Amino acid sequence: MIKYLGSKKTLLSVLGDTFQSISKVRSVIDLFSGTSRVGHHLKGLGYQVHSNDLNSYAHALATCYVAADRSDHYDRVSRLIDEMNTLEPVDGYFTETFCRQSRFFQPKNGMKVDAIREWIESQDFDWELKSILMVSLMEAADRVDSTCGIQMAYLKAWAKRSHNDIKLRIPNMRERSVFGKGTAHQSDALEAIHTLSADAAYLDPPYNQHKYRGNYHIWDSLILWDKPEYYGVACKRVDIKGHRSVFNQKKKITEAMSDIVRHLDVSHLIVSFNNEGYISKDDMIEILSRRGEVLVVENDFKRYVGAQIGIHSPSGERVGEVSHLRNKEYIFIVSSLV
Template identity: 30%
Template sequence: MRYIGSKVLLLDKINEVIEENVDNAESFLDIFSGTASVARYFKNKYKVYSNDHLYFSYVLQKATIENDCYPTFDGLKKVDIYDPFSYLNNFPIDSYVFDENNSFIYRNYSPNENCERMYFTNENAKRIDFIRTKIEEWFNNNLLTENEYFYLIAGLIESVPFVSNISGTYGAYLKHWDKRAFKPLELIKLDVTINHKENRSFNKDSNELIRELEGDIIYIDPPYNSRQYMPNYHILETIARYDSPEIYGVTGLRPYKEFKSKYCNKKQVEKAFADLIENANFEHIVVSYSNEGIMSEETILEILCTYAVADSVKVYKYPYRRYKGKLSAKEHNLHELIFYAKKRKL
């Protein structure tokens, strides 16, 4: 999934920093988990805790982090459904009866007599509604376990971007149809790393959760700039919740006042970050940030040094490219910063 601030390309670098500074750790917390790519990577090595304030991220985490086995869907076999992926992908949509309770995506995010938005073709929007409705129906009828429920929704969330008519995020739709949008939606099966540990996933504000957990390593990857995540991924949030929110605006935004992050606010970010570090009951702190972020490198170092063992704080700098193609002079100065600190016991 294309995601703002994704760390997929930096996973090995993050691992190198941890291996250089940490011995004999058993637990790992990814407190701003996003698509859970970092948590998934380190599930091979540690008992993992993951968290994000957005519910669609929580769904991905429940399916791939907290869940520690592949689903068997035994309940669905009682109604002669032996492969739910095949069933959901191949069910003839034209024969399904849609109404106001099971067509929210079609009615609000694909072109029809009451909507001009072009996020999805009619066929794919209806398929999304059908799949999400059936998952809820099966779960309410006790045909799915909780793990199976989240696994199927997560598969849908990961599948939707492949047919979305967008340039990168859901902050806007394209005014012409990209060829990607005409591909038929196909519900995909997600890989699950099995580590036989009691991994946990959370859907909380990071500064509240930090007061509830303790462990060995905490990885902190907060937002870097003023772009709030909810308006950029509002459709994935709505598909995950399927709660028919009161939407507004050209792009059909769901209300998100309570989900505005302090880490995207220049006046609030330093206090929020300092509070997080102060209350982190973890021995090892690893932070990812950008040298173009709203907090300066010096500010982050100052906060870390305030709560770290003397001389333990380090910063690693890795050049990265924001766009494909020829680098501009400004692009040459872009760096991903990875900080390490050993937390001082207070």
């Protein structure tokens, strides 16, 4: 799966155990699904999962890993991926924008991306199949990128992995849950809470000012394939300017979180947040306690790689200090709701 800020890769088994410790949970909403790792893990444990995220690349990931069922697609996807891996390179928008105007990928790989994505667009695939193939391409591109995990900047010298040849693999889809087919949604969480319902929900909102759409603008453009105008050194989409989730705003996040806790139609809530976020541990407990008794589990973690190596100017000079290397991830569990 793709490298992603705030991804819960290292928390999967803790989260899985947490859901399994609650009885009578058959369906789960993953309201801020990101890479869909959590939904994918929960689907593997047998839950019916309903995923939601604001961004298009996350919607494609959720369609592939949560909504699509393995036996419905595996054979066809396997044949199509073999075909896509042999397509002739094309020098197009992706190569020009992300390999020449900026240096996120080597041109030889950018040209493969152009060829494959153009071919997917030319076929008459339904959204589920199209998403699986686009996810396969996004993950293949992620394995040969030249970043430290976010797309606000590329590395000064090519990353070692960027020299490898891009190669698509079959995404690891899950079989359908016995409780029914999963679903994938692309809505603002504050709207999704009025339409989704399940036995439990997992909430993993952004913690601070970092905007996901800006940090992963290349994946957005790869999925939308609308070849937008761009600006700045990182060639970001012009439509990112001014776009800000309320969860990235210190003044608004508490009210937004309270709204979710008030309206979400579930019996159990599991919430991830960390000690560097805009809501303090005590405030989060207060928000959640409106729905029942709150239990908090703390996990100690290494901070994301960018925070470990520091902030650098485009000329490579270190301009930011690294204050600390570890942070605390909290899991809040509201186990019995009133």
